[in-house]
Amino acid sequence: MKDTDPIQSAERIVSLIDVDKYFGTNHVIKKFNLHVNQGEFLTLLGPSGCGKTTILRMIAGFEDSSSGMILVQGERVEDKEAYERDVNTVFQSYALFPHMTVFDNIAYGLSVKKVPKEEIKVRVKEMLELVQLLGFEGRKPDMMSGGQKQRVAIARALINNPKVLLLDEPLGALDLKLRKQMQIELKRLQKKLNITFIYVTHDQEEAMAMSDRIAVINNGVLEQLDTPGRIYKHPKTKFVADFIGESNLFDGAVKESKGACSSVVLETGTVRLQAGSEEIPKEAALIPDRDITICVRPEVMKYSKTPVEGFTITGVVKDVIFVGSQYRTLIVMDDGYEVKVNRVKVDKEITEGDRVYLYWDPEDAIGIGTGN
Ligand SMILES: Nc1ncnc2c1ncn2[C@@H]1O[C@H](COP(=O)(O)OP(=O)(O)OP(=O)(O)O)[C@@H](O)[C@H]1O
Ligand SMILES: [Mg+2]
Structure with a gap:
């Protein structure tokens, strides 16, 4: 019964079961259910104010839940103090002690536990090696860059050998280049140490690059929990389709289904959708009259100057913009x-003001509301 009983499952290192959180009358976390596996890199992803920090703080013990259960290693922790839980937290604002050297900052947790000085020396050195800061031990935090400070903060948390490391937007203050470099370093550290990471970000690219699984949160509700690939290919809700990657979304109703292919009527015309593809499993019946949202990613969106069978939607080319790695064409529907539409090469056949027929390969469209 491992799969259904989180309390019995050793692989599930952190579980939230029906967790609610109110701040006064403000219901910020709603019946939240999440199981985090041992050794996993799990990211909580969602827009500002959706409740990511609140969830981390409840796991860490800095915030009480209003109802529900929180388990760490199979044990309920709601009544345990933060220091009694086998988790450590890294915050966005490093929270280093400014008057202490790098060595003393990293050693802090062990000094408090009265670990012998010789052992502290050895373990701090190991940590400095791990985060590639050997030679920095005598510096004070204000003599270091943002990325270096963040590595000290991570070393300071890791030296306690936590089972779970909670990280709240740890790279938020860094510039893009350093951020990307630190993403790779953090991921490498996590795999090497096999520690469970619960990571918070509102940056979907960062979440995609680093995570084993992503929990997409909207307004205190868990919208989808899946691997990055499945979140992108099988978004279960409009919110997820829109928040992860870029999408063109069309609301409509199924008109008729012939075999796996369905015609879908939008207000602006008719389009096609293929069930039985990777995106829409066969069992997801495309029932006539059923409301459906179609998501078509910009890289698979197509257009033509002549009509294409099964599609009757059109638009006018508004702009072609070079965005660095590709050309982005904007087409305005009536x-x-x-x-x-995203393309690697510019299409010399079309210019601003042209009317074009919009279409796609039916198997490239993602049906939302099909039960996929
Ligand atoms: N101590 C508090 N008292 C009252 N309301 C709070 C408190 N902390 C958070 N909230 C509210 O709870 C909701 C969730 O906040 P939270 O900080 O968890 O969001 P977040 O997803 O971490 O956002 P961000 O990406 O901006 O950090 C917000 O509406 C916020 O205003
Ligand atoms: Mg936050």
Whole structure:
């Protein structure tokens, strides 16, 4: 019964079961259920204010839940103090002690536990090696860069050998280049140490690059928990489709289904959708009249100057913009919806003001509301 009983499961290192959190009358976390596996890099991803920090703080013991259960290594922790839980936290604002050297900052947790001085020396050195800061032990935090300070903060948390490391936007203060470098370093550290990371970010690219699984949160509700690939290919809700990657979204209703292929009627015309592809499993019946949202990623969106069978939607080319690695074409439909098309090469056949037929390979469209 391992799969259904988190209390019995050794692999599930952190579990939240039906957790609710109110601040006064403000219901910020809603019936939240999440199981985190041992050794996993799990990311909580969602827009500002959706409740990510609150969830971390409840796991860490800095915030009480209003109801529900929180388990760490199979034991309920709601009544345990933060220091009694086998988790450590790294915050966005390093929270280093400014008057202490790097060595003393990292050694802090062990000094408090009265670990012998010789052992502290050895373990701090190991940590400095791990975060590639050997030689920095005598410096004070204000003599270091943001990335270096963050590595000290991580070393300071890791030296306690926590079972779980909670990280709240740890790279938020860094510039893009350093951030990308630190993403790789953090991921490497996590795999090497086989510590469970619960990581918070509102940056979807960062979440995609680092995580084994992502929990997408919207307004205190867990919208989807899945691998980065499945979140991108099988978004279960409109929110997820829109928040992860870029998407063109069309609301409509199924008109008819022939075999795996369905015609879908939008307000602006008819389009096609293929069930039985990787995106839409066969068992997801495309029932006539059923409301459906179609998500088409900009890289698979197509257009043509001549009509394409099964598709009757059109738009006018508004702009072709070079965005560094690719060309982005914006096509405005008659209802004002702006369709995004991404291409590696510029298409010399079309210019601004051209009317084009919009279409896609039916198996490239993702049906939301099909039960996928
Ligand atoms: N101590 C508090 N008292 C009252 N309301 C709070 C408190 N802390 C957070 N909230 C509210 O709870 C909601 C969730 O906040 P939280 O800090 O968890 O969001 P977040 O997802 O971490 O956002 P961000 O990405 O901006 O850090 C917000 O509406 C916030 O205003
Ligand atoms: Mg936050």
